[in-house]
Amino acid sequence: MRPFPVLAALLAAAPIAATAPSPAEIEAAAPASAFAAVPDADLLLLELANGRLVAIALNPAIAPAHVANIRTLASAGWFERHAAVVRVQENYVVQWGAPDPAALLAPGVGPVAGGYEAPGMPAGFRALPWPDTYARQVGHAGGWPYAGDGKAHWLVHCPGMVGVGRDMPPDTGTGAELYAVIGHGPRHLDRNIALVGRVVDGMDALSSLPRGTQALGFYATPAERMGIRRVLLASDLPEAERPRYALMRSDSPAFAQWVAARADRRDAFFVRPAGGADICNLMPPVRKMSR
Amino acid sequence: MRPFPVLAALLAAAPIAATAPSPAEIEAAAPASAFAAVPDADLLLLELANGRLVAIALNPAIAPAHVANIRTLASAGWFERHAAVVRVQENYVVQWGAPDPAALLAPGVGPVAGGYEAPGMPAGFRALPWPDTYARQVGHAGGWPYAGDGKAHWLVHCPGMVGVGRDMPPDTGTGAELYAVIGHGPRHLDRNIALVGRVVDGMDALSSLPRGTQALGFYATPAERMGIRRVLLASDLPEAERPRYALMRSDSPAFAQWVAARADRRDAFFVRPAGGADICNLMPPVRKMSR
Numbered sequence A, B: 001m002r003p004f005p006v007l008a009a010l011l012a013a014a015p016i017a018a019t020a021p022s023p024a025e026i027e028a029a030a031p032a033s034a035f036a037a038v039p040d041a042d043l044l045l046l047e048l049a050n051g052r053l054v055a056i057a058l059n060p061a062i063a064p065a066h067v068a069n070i071r072t073l074a075s076a077g078w079f080e081r082h083a084a085v086v087r088v089q090e091n092y093v094v095q096w097g098a099p100d101p102a103a104l105l106a107p108g109v110g111p112v113a114g115g116y117e118a119p120g121m122p123a124g125f126r127a128l129p130w131p132d133t134y135a136r137q138v139g140h141a142g143g144w145p146y147a148g149d150g151k152a153h154w155l156v157h158c159p160g161m162v163g164v165g166r167d168m169p170p171d172t173g174t175g176a177e178l179y180a181v182i183g184h185g186p187r188h189l190d191r192n193i194a195l196v197g198r199v200v201d202g203m204d205a206l207s208s209l210p211r212g213t214q215a216l217g218f219y220a221t222p223a224e225r226m227g228i229r230r231v232l233l234a235s236d237l238p239e240a241e242r243p244r245y246a247l248m249r250s251d252s253p254a255f256a257q258w259v260a261a262r263a264d265r266r267d268a269f270f271v272r273p274a275g276g277a278d279i280c281n282l283m284p285p286v287r288k289m290s291r
Helices: A005-013 A023-029 A064-075 A078-082 A203-207 A253-263 B005-013 B023-029 B064-075 B078-082 B203-207 B253-263
Strands: A035-037 A043-048 A053-058 A084-089 A093-097 A137-141 A144-148 A152-155 A161-164 A178-181 A195-201 A226-233 A244-248 A286-289 B035-037 B043-048 B053-058 B084-089 B093-097 B137-141 B144-148 B152-155 B161-164 B178-181 B195-201 B226-233 B244-248 B286-289
Touching: A023 A253, A035 A286, A053 A064, A053 A203, A053 A244, A064 A078, A064 A195, A064 A226, A078 A226, A178 A203, A195 A203, A195 A244, A195 A286, A244 A253, B023 B253, B035 B286, B053 B064, B053 B203, B053 B244, B064 B078, B064 B195, B064 B226, B078 B226, B178 B203, B195 B203, B195 B244, B195 B286, B244 B253
Parallel strands: none
Antiparallel strands: A035 A244, A043 A053, A043 A226, A053 A195, A084 A093, A084 A226, A093 A178, A137 A144, A144 A152, A161 A178, A161 A195, A244 A286, B035 B244, B043 B053, B043 B226, B053 B195, B084 B093, B084 B226, B093 B178, B137 B144, B144 B152, B161 B178, B161 B195, B244 B286
């Protein structure tokens, strides 16, 4: 029983010849000009109680008031006084925030309305040519993944994206409770929660945490929670100590090559290229930079 | 700044009224007739060295010879003598197999050709009505997620799906090296690797393992590997000791309700339903059954 005798015969007749650079090779070879540094004031640094570091690039384009709250809370030392990782739900999210809901927020920080989408399409938006299950258009602008319908655009829930937890009513998120997506992109959350950034380093420090056993992956006991030693902005550090990351520019030739290679794999392993790639499999490459 | 004043005004005028059962509520309320038990001979049980259990439903529909190899290796005790978890790559796969490539396989077990797709469309296939980035059609048959183009069909790389590792040339997989998908569905692997099943319990025992630090997420040292204490088929156990799982039948009314609710969330949290759902966000629910 041969599921595809024609292809098998072709492969037997001629070994695969048409190899091409892999996406990883294109990424490694891309010039510095293909990357744009994350501004220090947009780089949120999270140090877990086990010493692991997580770096998050903030994107204030869609939810600027939420991002302003997060900056205030971080620079005020609020997270390290009040927050812990309280929830890890398999194939969904890792969430950190205040286990004590009565914990006072920093002055001026309260619930924020909206932040789910912005009008029009983002400047420099480049749409992908393949259909998306969730939106009329998906693509990239400024090194970020967006969806839109011409009238509005929004960031998309892909692995590593960071959003603002909220209660049942909309407009109840503050930024004091954040989550990062693990697992398959829960795109049904798009336009229902404010997305504010993306984990650019240390994602596995979150995704490999033990899953919580309570409903929605909450930990059953305080002892299970992973503590948070420090949360601050890179701009809060002395300049020489600031880590630095860059996102591949979505208007660079290298990015176009990388997208094409991800969509149509011709490197040696692949028998049959997909001919397309979805937005969550096209998260712009990140490069760690020295200062 | 209100990104969608019209919706905000509507919500202010009338609190959300149109709530409906959530997908989880539909799943919990579904009758026993909406589920079909995984046959004992198709239930692969994996016990890790830390005592955690993983249950995998095998599906021999697309790669029957690979599944036959896996059954032979399991019942011969091959995995527990030779295999360990050797690779955990963030947002990609957890892989287990023989760290010693010279480990002898069981008699009759060697590389298998094909197993990437099967002709026609599966019996009872129900296509989803929403576009998919990777295939002409996606949908379900017999409690499994498939893609196809009318001429052929194949299982899809979604979180929890289990495939057969292979070397660069196709047709080099044996079943002695398996992986489970973690992270966003790497659908570009569809039709490039033989998929043989799905983790139906204990997924987090794999997905929360530490990521390997070498290329492709391989562990740097043998000490980092998670050992495997036992791999066998449920049918190898005395009947009273066999765990039992069932997949929601994709031809049941409950499944149709569940798909509709996943695609168009009307439960209380949601402000704006997506109006669609992709195949990897529609993995049929699993129910653990007593004997």
